[in-house]
Amino acid sequence: MQTLEAVIYWIPIVYLLMINLIAFVAMWWDKRKASKQEWRVAEATLHIIGFIGGTVGVFAGMYRFRHKTQKRSFQAIAVVGLIVSLIIYWLIGNLYI
Numbered sequence: 001m002q003t004l005e006a007v008i009y010w011i012p013i014v015y016l017l018m019i020n021l022i023a024f025v026a027m028w029w030d031k032r033k034a035s036k037q038e039w040r041v042a043e044a045t046l047h048i049i050g051f052i053g054g055t056v057g058v059f060a061g062m063y064r065f066r067h068k069t070q071k072r073s074f075q076a077i078a079v080v081g082l083i084v085s086l087i088i089y090w091l092i093g094n095l096y097i
Helices: 002-035 044-062 072-096
Strands: none
Touching: 002 044, 002 072, 044 072
């Protein structure tokens, strides 16, 4: 029973790490496609990834790749996503602390 509890304990932490990695890669992919004038990742997709906990990855990718840093509408929605993500992080933190 001890190992099942350990697995359940790590699931939310692994989820947050993975969703932020996915968000970071999605920002890189969108920047890459934009520079090649190809079909890109939809902004709605980037926002959804942010709203389900990946906003840290979105912001990291935004500033690492200098992508969508001039688009104020994207940034405004990303900030709302950050607030939602912080609430998710807080809830998960309260479960484990």
